[in-house]
């Protein structure tokens with residue numbers, strides 16, 4: 001062994017369990033939480049029999065100075081006596097030279113890094129990365145990968161790096177691609193994935209596996225996982241997909257299967273909470289520049305020229321906000337989180353007219369989910385949902401373009417030339433840029449390390465720049481939105497000089513709603529009876 005054994009690393013944390021569930025001793029010698037009893041197996045799965053009342057409980061450890069660890073499940077939580085194996089990475093020449101390559105069992109990542117002198121240490125997540133001991137032998141791993149929801153630049157990179165990570169780091173040879181999203185588990189053929197097959201897929205947009213919305217049938221999916229003998233499931237998708245992954249994990253745990261479920265967050269909208277940013281986001285912002293530049297050129301070439309660009313962002317306006325901030329030629333950016341109005345003092349029309357008189361042209365960036373309340377009832381998609389149950393939006397770009405034209409021709413008798421550019425699908429169908437490729441690679445590798453180490457029921461992602469394993473319930477409990485009372489939105493307002501469209505009373509109300517939860521209210525989010533608590537005292 002080239003590196004220190006996990007058991008010989010001195011632990012700064014002295015764990016004691018004060019837990020309402022049974023305590024089992026795990027292979028690491030540390031206490032762990034378990035929920036059932038082991039039975040023999042005929043199909044190669046170790047399994048435990050779960051009682052109907054065995055509902056999932058968040059694993060929360062507390063320690064000194066307000067330290068809270070929101071831990072992720074581990075297979076040993078419900079299959080106590082699983083054997084461990086030495087991580088094959090320690091003999092891998094690429095990694096064995098790296099000192100401290102293995103992550104310490106007690107490493108965790110702080111959710112909040114801006115603190116005051118007397119702040120509690122607050123919420124932490126388990127640090128991602130390779131562990132010295134793994135819970136799978138390379139030859140026994142049978143992994144599968146599925147992509148669900150809308151497209152996003154970098155999907156193929158994540159697929160590629162999961163396959164290559166499993167092959168090259170862990171010697172795993174059996175990796176299946178599930179075709180066409182969740183329904184592919186039970187309705188479509190699978191695709192054998194090897195490093196050769198995925199070699200250059202990161203140069204292409206889309207997903208080589210195909211994707212879909214709807215069709216999540218938990219029982220059929222888990223039956224298929226069980227029937228195929230799959231024991232690692234990598235699920236790449238947005239908020240809906242992670243909800244689906246969470247119920248798949250629950251069902252797997254209920255059946256007591258030795259199957260690790262790892263979520264990789266994918267969303268062009270950046271609407272997944274806790275993580276710093278989703279992969280593909282930077283690519284989308286970059287691609288959006290081309291549309292905004294075109295709108296600016298068009299607008300600038302005509303007297304009273306107006307360029308309107310619609311960008312993606314169903315409920316979260318991050319793409320529009322960052323694309324605007326990056327570009328600097330935008331006069332106004334409208335996002336779902338910031339209400340606006342058209343007519344009267346302080347309204348959009350008044351502002352457009354002012355800018356046209358000053359500059360002779362105007363560029364508007366609008367997120368697809370902005371102003372939906374203003375155009376409700378006017379177009380046929382009213383009340384419609386897609387197959388996943390997402391509300392179908394009306395085309396705000398077309399609507400606002402028409403409104404602007406009507407206003408200036410009917411009421412102002414002012415000649416304008418308006419060009420509407422809709423690059424929505426173009427910004428997510430492109431291959432990912434270099435930085436997103438690197439990011440996607442890290443996500444994929446972190447997911448592989450986590451599954452091999454026996455963690456399950458987690459989504460991987462960077463928290464303040466460090467990759468962490470985040471329990472599903474934290475990822476799916478809310479959406480990430482632009483906070484319009486935060487500095488970033490203020491930066492945008494000062495860059496465009498657009499009106500805020502807010503009256504003071506809105507600002508006060510917004511502040512109350514949008515304030516990020518304090519550590520205390522984070523802790524208070526779960527009732528005591530649902531929480532598995534461990535007390536951790538610092539011996540250092």
Ligand SMILES: Nc1ncnc2c1ncn2[C@@H]1O[C@H](COP(=O)(O)OP(=O)(O)OP(=O)(O)O)[C@@H](O)[C@H]1O
Nearest residue numbers: 149150213214216237238239240241243244267388
């Ligand atoms: N609450 C849920 N429970 C189980 N499955 C779900 C749930 N919500 C969505 N899904 C499933 O997850 C998959 C993807 O969901 P959805 O279409 O909402 O996309 P997404 O993952 O949110 O990605 P994006 O919105 O970024 O395109 C679908 O197959 C859908 O059936």
Ligand SMILES: O=P(O)(O)OC[C@H]1O[C@](O)(CO)[C@@H](O)[C@@H]1O
Nearest residue numbers: 150151268269312313314386428
């Ligand atoms: O591919 P579809 O179903 O048209 O979905 C479009 C939606 O997908 C997203 O790209 C991701 O949720 C949204 O920005 C957009 O509203």
Ligand SMILES: [Mg+2]
Nearest residue numbers: 149238239240
């Ligand atoms: Mg979604």
